[in-house]
Amino acid sequence: MRRFCSFTIFTAALGAVWTVLFAGVFPGNGKAGTFTTHAETDTFPMPEDTLKIVIAGDIMLHTAQIENCFARYAVSHPGAKAEDSQCYDFSPYFIDLKDCMQAADLCVANMEFTLAGAPFTGYPAFCAPESYADYVAHCGVDVFLTANNHIFDKGPEGAVKTLEVYDRMKDRGIKHTGCFRDRASILSDWPLIVEIKGTKIALLNFSYGTNVNLETEYPKVPDMDREALARAMSRAREKADFIIALPHWGIEYKLNHSANQQEIAEYLVRLGADAIIGSHPHVVQDTTLYDGELSPAGWKRIPVVYSLGNFISNMSATNTQIGLLVTLPVIRYTDKTCLAGEPELELTWCSLPGRLRDSHTTIPVKEYLGRRSEWKDPSDYDKMVQTYQRILEILK
Numbered sequence: 001m002r003r004f005c006s007f008t009i010f011t012a013a014l015g016a017v018w019t020v021l022f023a024g025v026f027p028g029n030g031k032a033g034t035f036t037t038h039a040e041t042d043t044f045p046m047p048e049d050t051l052k053i054v055i056a057g058d059i060m061l062h063t064a065q066i067e068n069c070f071a072r073y074a075v076s077h078p079g080a081k082a083e084d085s086q087c088y089d090f091s092p093y094f095i096d097l098k099d100c101m102q103a104a105d106l107c108v109a110n111m112e113f114t115l116a117g118a119p120f121t122g123y124p125a126f127c128a129p130e131s132y133a134d135y136v137a138h139c140g141v142d143v144f145l146t147a148n149n150h151i152f153d154k155g156p157e158g159a160v161k162t163l164e165v166y167d168r169m170k171d172r173g174i175k176h177t178g179c180f181r182d183r184a185s186i187l188s189d190w191p192l193i194v195e196i197k198g199t200k201i202a203l204l205n206f207s208y209g210t211n212v213n214l215e216t217e218y219p220k221v222p223d224m225d226r227e228a229l230a231r232a233m234s235r236a237r238e239k240a241d242f243i244i245a246l247p248h249w250g251i252e253y254k255l256n257h258s259a260n261q262q263e264i265a266e267y268l269v270r271l272g273a274d275a276i277i278g279s280h281p282h283v284v285q286d287t288t289l290y291d292g293e294l295s296p297a298g299w300k301r302i303p304v305v306y307s308l309g310n311f312i313s314n315m316s317a318t319n320t321q322i323g324l325l326v327t328l329p330v331i332r333y334t335d336k337t338c339l340a341g342e343p344e345l346e347l348t349w350c351s352l353p354g355r356l357r358d359s360h361t362t363i364p365v366k367e368y369l370g371r372r373s374e375w376k377d378p379s380d381y382d383k384m385v386q387t388y389q390r391i392l393e394i395l396k
Helices: 063-076 098-103 130-138 155-167 183-189 226-239 259-271 378-394
Strands: 047-059 106-111 143-145 175-177 192-196 199-207 242-248 275-277 287-295 298-305 310-312 322-333 338-340 344-351 361-364
Touching: 047 098, 047 199, 047 242, 106 130, 106 242, 130 155, 143 199, 155 175, 175 192, 199 226, 199 322, 226 242, 226 259, 242 259, 259 275, 259 287, 275 322, 298 322, 298 338, 310 322, 310 344, 322 378, 344 378
Parallel strands: 047 106, 047 310, 106 143, 143 175, 199 242, 242 275, 275 298
Antiparallel strands: 047 322, 192 199, 287 298, 322 338, 322 344, 344 361
């Protein structure tokens, strides 16, 4: 019988030195600040290797982002054309975070747009230049998640074109999952199995639904149908050593998870998920830990991050500029058992043009505390600090 543990977070005075941003963030064995990874026995398997998986939230491209990236490119390229995918400068977006992304053994991100070709558009029907995907991959993302409510914004043809762009990136080691052309691809690639240093990781990406309902069965995004999830989880258990569920779910702009999210999370835990990392609400949501079974390597702890929030966007509404970049350690033991280690949660801030820099840019909050003088518009710094403090209070 699994026990449900509430999430506890410890905060210190602003500017304090922390070993990691959220030290002791996930409680274990009902005792806050601990995360047991092996049984307290005389003999037990020893850690053999630790993989680091980095997961980012919503990567978006609103109209203001499209216009800003083109305008900055056109300054040095007077003949630039807006319909040319290469005429966009995204370089400032992740300049402060790409080292972390590139250093990961596996980096995953939610790509909340289509790549259906010009004209490029923002909300409500997102369509980005192909060069945006190239930039995200250059920054270290290895797997693009496509199960989200915007993947059909340009209809079935737009979704298929998006998958074709991602398919052409496979020779660079880039994979994608979440939207599928046909039944055969769902059966073979849902979940996506990625092998890292001999350890097979299953990534199960699905969405509550899409904004556009297609008249055809395919292309298709798996939803929260429990029987379908059970079948996919069964395939994951057969093929993989560690399973990460990546649902696109929840109520937008709500800082706390919904009853439906909790029900699905508990269902996934019962099916054998090792970690659950969600997206969609555009804000950070509360985080939970479930206790699993005792294995020879130790207690199985299942971290649940209900929503990572936005990684990059043009949103400025309350709480929408703060996001989470999760580093999830996967500890492999000498008996080949794999358990989740204590996740590191890095709070990020998406600054809009004219605030910190001339472009949209996402920064690690803790590294920029106390650097107000660097802002072009110091009110953005003040907003970051206020939001940061508010989110910490909400997550207690």
